[in-house]
Amino acid sequence: MIEVLYFAWVRERIGLPRERIETRAATVADLIAELSAREDRYAMAFADLASLRVALDQELSSFDAPLAGVREVAFFPPMTGG
Amino acid sequence: MIEVLYFAWVRERIGLPRERIETRAATVADLIAELSAREDRYAMAFADLASLRVALDQELSSFDAPLAGVREVAFFPPMTGG
Amino acid sequence: MRLVVQAGPFDLGAESTAFATGAVGAGAVVTFTGIVRDNGGTLAAMEIEHYPGMTERAIAAIMDEAQARWHLIDALVIHRHGRLVGGEAIMMVATAAPHRADAFAAAEFLMDYLKSRAPFWKKELGRDGASWVAAKDEDEAALNRW
Amino acid sequence: MRLVVQAGPFDLGAESTAFATGAVGAGAVVTFTGIVRDNGGTLAAMEIEHYPGMTERAIAAIMDEAQARWHLIDALVIHRHGRLVGGEAIMMVATAAPHRADAFAAAEFLMDYLKSRAPFWKKELGRDGASWVAAKDEDEAALNRW
Numbered sequence: 001m002i003e004v005l006y007f008a009w010v011r012e013r014i015g016l017p018r019e020r021i022e023t024r025a026a027t028v029a030d031l032i033a034e035l036s037a038r039e040d041r042y043a044m045a046f047a048d049l050a051s052l053r054v055a056l057d058q059e060l061s062s063f064d065a066p067l068a069g070v071r072e073v074a075f076f077p078p079m080t081g082g
Numbered sequence: 083m084i085e086v087l088y089f090a091w092v093r094e095r096i097g098l099p100r101e102r103i104e105t106r107a108a109t110v111a112d113l114i115a116e117l118s119a120r121e122d123r124y125a126m127a128f129a130d131l132a133s134l135r136v137a138l139d140q141e142l143s144s145f146d147a148p149l150a151g152v153r154e155v156a157f158f159p160p161m162t163g164g
Numbered sequence: 165m166r167l168v169v170q171a172g173p174f175d176l177g178a179e180s181t182a183f184a185t186g187a188v189g190a191g192a193v194v195t196f197t198g199i200v201r202d203n204g205g206t207l208a209a210m211e212i213e214h215y216p217g218m219t220e221r222a223i224a225a226i227m228d229e230a231q232a233r234w235h236l237i238d239a240l241v242i243h244r245h246g247r248l249v250g251g252e253a254i255m256m257v258a259t260a261a262p263h264r265a266d267a268f269a270a271a272e273f274l275m276d277y278l279k280s281r282a283p284f285w286k287k288e289l290g291r292d293g294a295s296w297v298a299a300k301d302e303d304e305a306a307l308n309r310w
Numbered sequence: 311m312r313l314v315v316q317a318g319p320f321d322l323g324a325e326s327t328a329f330a331t332g333a334v335g336a337g338a339v340v341t342f343t344g345i346v347r348d349n350g351g352t353l354a355a356m357e358i359e360h361y362p363g364m365t366e367r368a369i370a371a372i373m374d375e376a377q378a379r380w381h382l383i384d385a386l387v388i389h390r391h392g393r394l395v396g397g398e399a400i401m402m403v404a405t406a407a408p409h410r411a412d413a414f415a416a417a418e419f420l421m422d423y424l425k426s427r428a429p430f431w432k433k434e435l436g437r438d439g440a441s442w443v444a445a446k447d448e449d450e451a452a453l454n455r456w
Contacts, residue, residue, distance in 0.1 A: 008213055008285035009296050058218035060281070074215060074283075078299035081214075081243065081284030082198055082255060082275055082410075090359055090431035091442050140364035142427070156361060156429075160445035163360075163389065163430030164264075164344055164401060164421055176330055181323030184343055184399070193322075193343040194417075197330055201337040201408065253330070262347065264421055271340075272414050 002067065004031075006045070007076035010052065013045040028054050029063045031073065045075070053078055084149065086113075088127070089158035092134070095127040110136050111145045113155065127157070135160055165227050165239050169219050171246040176253055179242065187238045187260030192267040195258045196275055202250025208289045212254065214245040215283035226277040230259070233273070233310075234266040241274065243284065276306040311373050311385050315365050317392040322399055325388065333384045333406030338413040341404045342421055348396025354435050358400065360391040361429035372423040376405070379419070379456075380412040387420065389430065422452040 005018045025031035032049070035042040046052065054061050055074040067073070087100045107113035114131070117124040128134065136143050137156040149155070168174070176197050184193045200210050227239050236259055243255040257274045261267040286297040314320070322343050330339045346356050369387050376385060386404040394400060403420045407413040432443040 005215070007215055007283070008287070011213075055215070055218055055283070058215070058221050060222075074218070076215070076283065077285065077296065078304075079280055079283055080286045080297045080299050081212075081282040082279035087361070089361055089429070090433070093359075137361070137364055137429070140361070140367050142368075156364070158361070158429065159431065159442065160450075161426055161429055162432045162443045162445050163358075163428040164425035175327070177323030177325075177327030179323075180326045180341065180343075181321070184322055184345065187345075188397070189347060191345055191347040193341075193345065195326065195339075195341045196410065196414070197326075197339040198410070199330065199333075199336055199339065201335060251334070264342065264344070268342070268414070268418055268421075275410055275414075 002031075002070065003072045004035075005072065005074040007074065009077055010045050010075045014041050023067075025067055027063070027067060028056070028061065028065050028073065031067060032063070051077055084113075084152065085154045086117075087154065087156040089156065091159055092127050092157045096123050105149075107149055109145070109149060110138070110143065110147050110155065113149060114145070133159055165231070166241075167220060167223050167227065168242040169214065169216075169223070170242070170244060173244070173252065174242050174256065176256060179240070179256060180258065183238065183240050183258045183260065189262065190237045190260035190267075191262050192264040193258065193260045194264075194267040194271040195256060196271050197256045198254040200248050200250050200252050200254055203290075205250075206290050206292075207250050208291060209250075210248045210254075211287040211289060211294075212245045212248065213285045213287065214243075218283050219243070222282045223278065226274060226281060229277075230270045230273050234261065234270045235263070236261050236266060236270055239270065239274070241278070243278070243282070245284065273310055276303070276310065279303045280307060311377070312387075313366060313369050313373065314388040315360065315362075315369070316388070316390060319390070319398065320388050320402070322402060325386070325402060326404065329384065329386050329404045329406065335408065336383045336406035336413075337408050338410035339404065339406045340410075340413040340417040341402060342417050343402045344400040346394050346396050346398050346400055349436075351396075352436050352438075353396055354437060355396075356394045356400075357433040357435060357440075358391045358394065359431045359433070360389075364429050365389070368428045369424065372420060372427060375423070376416045376419050380407065380416045381409070382407050382412060382416055385416065385420070387424070389424070389428070391430065419456050422449070422456065425449045426453060
C-alpha cells in the first residue's frame with residue numbers, strides 16, 4: 001500500500017487530493033502507467049510528463065526512481081512559490 | 083573668492099572645516115599647489131593625491147578641472163558611506 | 165534560523181525589526197517581501213496551495229544550503245498559503261550577515277529556490293475565472309546562476 | 311522616491327511597512343539595512359561625517375540612475391550621520407518593483423553607489439583611539455559590475 005497525493009491542477013483533474021493504492025509497480029513510471037490505464041481522468045492528468053513533477057517521501061525525485069520502501073508519492077505541476 | 087571645504091582627515095590635518103580663499107588658481111591642481119606652498123599642514127594634507135577626492139560645487143571632479151566660475155571646492159578622502 | 169508556513173497574515177515591519185534586533189553582530193540585513201499584484205484590478209484573489217510537511221522540509225533544506233554557502237548570522241523565511249487578495253504580502257525572506265554581499269546573495273538564492281523548489285502552487289482567481297499560474301522558464305533558469 | 315539624511319535614529323520596521331504599503335502595484339519589495347558592528351566589543355562608537363548639500367544631491371542622482379535602469383515603483387534611502395553605537399542602524403535602502411529581479415538589482419546598485427559615491431566618512435572610536443575607516447578596493451571594484 002502506498003499513499004498517493006495530488007496537488008494543483010493534477011488534483012483537480014483526478015478529482016481527489018489523495019488516495020491509498022495497492023500496487024506492485026516497481027518505479028514511478030510503472031505507477032503512472034498503471035493509474036493511466038485505470039481511468040481517463042488519470043490518463044489526462046498524466047498525459048504530459050514534462051509538465052509534471054514527482055516527490056517520493058517528500059523529496060523531489062524522477063520518474064524512473066524505484067518505489068521500493070516508499071510510503072508517499074506526490075504528483076504536481078512545477079512549483080510556483082515565492 | 084572661493085569657498086574651500088575639508089572633510090574627515092583632510093579637515094583634521096588642515097585644522098579647519100572651511101575657509102574663504104582669494105586665489106587666481108586656474109585649476110584644482112593649481113589651488114592645491116598654492117595651498118601646499120603656504121603652510122606645512124596643507125602640504126601634509128595634500129601630499130598623496132591618490133588618496134584624495136575633490137568636488138566642485140558639490141559634484142565629484144578631477145584635479146585638472148578648471149576653477150573658472152566655481153564657488154565651492156571640497157577636498158576629502160574616498161567616501162565610506164553605506 | 166526561523167521558518168514559518170502559515171495561512172494568516174504577518175507583520176512585515178514587526179518581523180523586520182525583530183529579525184534585525186536579534187541578529188547580533190550583523191552589519192547587513194536584507195529583506196525581500198513578495199506581494200500579490202492585482203494586475204490593474206483584474207485579480208480578485210489568489211489561492212496558494214501547498215504540500216504540508218514537504219513544504220517545511222524543502223524550505224529548511226534551502227536555508228541550510230544558504231548557510232553552507234555564505235557567512236550568515238541568521239535567516240528567516242515566512243510563507244503564507246490559502247486565499248490572499250491584491251496588495252497582501254505572500255511571503256518574506258530575511259538574511260543577516262557581517263557583510264552586505266553575503267546578505268544580498270543569500271536572500272536572492274533563497275528567493276530563486278523558493279520559487280521553483282518549495283511546493284507551493286498559485287491559482288489566480290480573476291473576474292473571468294480561475295487559472296493556475298504557470299512556472300516561468302526564467303525562474304528555472306535563475307537556479308543556474310548558483 | 312524619498313530621501314532622508316538625519317542624525318537621529320529611524321524605525322526600520324515602521325519604515326518598511328510604510329514603504330511597502332505605499333508601493334501600490336509592487337510585487338517585490340527589497341530592503342537593506344546597514345548596522346554598526348561592534349567588532350567583538352572593541353568598538354565604542356562610530357562617528358559619521360557628511361557633506362551637507364552634496365550628500366542629498368549625490369544620493370538623489372544615484373536614485374535617479376536606479377530609476378532609469380530598472381522598472382521601479384518606488385525607492386527609499388535613509389542615511390544617518392553623527393555618533394552611533396554598536397548595533398544601531400546606520401542606513402537603509404528600500405526598492406519596490408513589479409518583479410523581484412529589478413527590486414534586488416536596484417537595491418544592490420544603490421548600496422554600491424552609496425558606499426563609494428555619497429559623501430560620508432566613518433570614523434571608528436575604539437578603546438585604543440579613533441581612526442578613519444579606509445575605503446576598500448572591493449567597494450570601488452563593485453561599481454564596475456553596473
